[in-house]
Amino acid sequence: MWLQREIRLDPRPRGFHLVTREVEAALPELAGMRVGLLHLHILHTSASLTLNENASPDVRRDFASWFDRAVPERAEYWTHTLEGDDDMPAHVKASLLGPSLTLPIAAGRLALGTWQGIYLCEHRDAGGARRLVATAWGEAGG
Numbered sequence: 001m002w003l004q005r006e007i008r009l010d011p012r013p014r015g016f017h018l019v020t021r022e023v024e025a026a027l028p029e030l031a032g033m034r035v036g037l038l039h040l041h042i043l044h045t046s047a048s049l050t051l052n053e054n055a056s057p058d059v060r061r062d063f064a065s066w067f068d069r070a071v072p073e074r075a076e077y078w079t080h081t082l083e084g085d086d087d088m089p090a091h092v093k094a095s096l097l098g099p100s101l102t103l104p105i106a107a108g109r110l111a112l113g114t115w116q117g118i119y120l121c122e123h124r125d126a127g128g129a130r131r132l133v134a135t136a137w138g139e140a141g142g
Contacts, residue, residue, distance in 0.1 A: 001029075001032070001033060001036070001136075001137065001138055001139065001140045002135075002136070002137045003027070003029050003134075003135070003136040003137070004133065004134065004135045004136075005026065005027065005133075005134050006131055006132065006133055006134075007022070007023060007026040007027075007131070007132040007133075007134050008129055008130075008131055009022060009120055009129060009130045009131070009132065010129060011126070011127065011128050011129050011130075012120065012122045012127070012130075013122065013125070014064070014086070014122050014123065014124060014125050014127075015060065015061075015064050015122055016050075016052075016059075016060040016063045016064055016119045016120075016121050016122075017060070017119060017120045017121075017122060018054055018060075018117045018118070018119060019118050019119065019120045020054065020110070020112070020117045020118045023040065023118055023132070023134065024109075024110065026134065027134055027136065029136070030105055030108060030109065030110070030136060031108040031109075032108065032140050032141075033105045033108055033136065033138040033139065033140060033141075034106075034107065034108070034138070034139050034140065034141035035105065035106060035138050035139050036104075036105040036136055036137055036138015036139060037102055037103065037104060037105060037136070037137060037138060038102070038103045038104075038105055038110065038134060038135070038136045039100060039101070039102045039103075039134070039135045039136075040100060040101045040102075040103070040118070040132050040133075040134055041099055041100040041132065041133045041135075042099050042100070042120075042130060042131070042132050043130075043131045043132070043133060044094070044099075044127070044130055044131070045090075045091055045094055046087065046090035046091055046094055046123050046124050046127060047090070047094060047120065047121060047122050047123055047124070047127055047130050048093065048094040048095075048096075048097035048098055048099060048121040048123070049097070049098065049099065049100060049101050049118065049119065049120065049121065049132075050097045050098070050101070050118075050119045050121055051101055051103070051112070051116055051117070051118060051119070052116065052117065052119055053115055053116075053117070054115055054116055054117025055115055060119070063119075063121075067093050067096075067123070071089045071092045071093050071096075072089065073085040073086055073089050075089075084124075084125075086123070086124050086125050087124065089123065090123035090124045090127075091123075093121070093123040094121070094123055097121055101118065103118075105136065105138055
């Protein structure tokens with residue numbers, strides 16, 4: 001069984017946002033898979049995806065604090081500045097985290113750890129709506 005769909009995520013402010021439920025809701029066919037893989041790929045260069053802590057909002061705030069300090073805006077070494085102070089730092093942050101995740105599917109659900117969630121990492125102040133290509137493949141059955 002193969003499935004491919006584009007998922008649109010509403011605009012969010014800069015930060016790290018849990019989107020696990022949105023992804024699952026957009027892919028009801030996963031319930032029909034006994035075993036498989038889900039690949040998520042973000043179609044943008046200034047946002048990224050990662051898998052991490054899904055319970056404490058402190059973790060998401062700490063991620064934002066660390067990335068903003070590690071990759072500062074208005075640094076004298078940035079040359080790609082025409083699209084705003086947050087643009088080049090957003091590209092670097094997105095490259096550090098990466099554009100995709102591959103997740104296991106087991107018994108009709110994403111096989112995530114108890115405290116794991118899918119993050120949309122929005123690295124721009126006004127990045128707009130974001131699009132993911134979701135590709136699932138696996139064996140049907142319950």
